[in-house]
Amino acid sequence: MDYCAIIGDIVKSRELGNRVEVQKQFVGVVEHMVNDKYKEYIASRFTVTLGDEFQGLLYGKYSYLSCEIIKFISQNMKPVKLVYGVGIGGMDIQPDYSIAIRSDGPAYHNARSMVMRAKEKKPSICFCTGSAEDELINSLIYLMEVYKDKMTPKQNQAIELYNKKKSQCAVADELKVTQGSVSRLLNNAGYYEIKYAEKNIVDFLKRKYGGHNA
Structure with a gap:
């Protein structure tokens, strides 16, 4: 086991x-x-x-x-x-x-x-x-960390709020900026690339070890 x-x-x-x-x-x-x-x-x-x-x-x-x-x-x-x-x-x-x-x-x-x-x-x-696949997993994590290390405080703040509120408009209201500004903050931070890489790692582990949604 x-x-x-x-x-x-x-x-x-x-x-x-x-x-x-x-x-x-x-x-x-x-x-x-x-x-x-x-x-x-x-x-x-x-x-x-x-x-x-x-x-x-x-x-x-x-x-x-x-x-x-x-x-x-x-x-x-x-x-x-x-x-x-x-x-x-x-x-x-x-x-x-x-x-x-x-x-x-x-x-x-x-x-x-x-x-x-x-x-x-x-x-x-x-x-x-x-x-x-171990080195592929660790390489993905390395690339995610490269993105994260380059994030600005404003990008980190936008990501933290977006993860909680799940709405760019709600984040824009909180930060008192436009929805377009929030979208640019997320895109420039590599937010969606990081989420995609995280999903691929999780999906691989589920397939390999028979996991299912908790």
């Missing part, structure tokens, strides 16, 4: 001036918010392991949710940055739902190698599914 392991690590955590507060926030996001929101898809609860690192395990058919969970954690930890490794494979030890650190196997080994890779170079999220 396949599982999907996710390991995340806070970037340069020892350099944070408010490290204790960040660690408390980290525990709240990972061990409470994620575990509550995705409870039915989790094989081993997401657990903070070293103060600045977490790991968790999904059932393999829900591997596609790894993208959503990573985005959820990143959004709730802003402005703190993390790197992530996602590994898919079997488990040598039967997963314990109550805590992730009691489990071990290829899924975690793959995730660990990917988080180490993410620490060394971009992208900040690396996948290892054991298939020939």
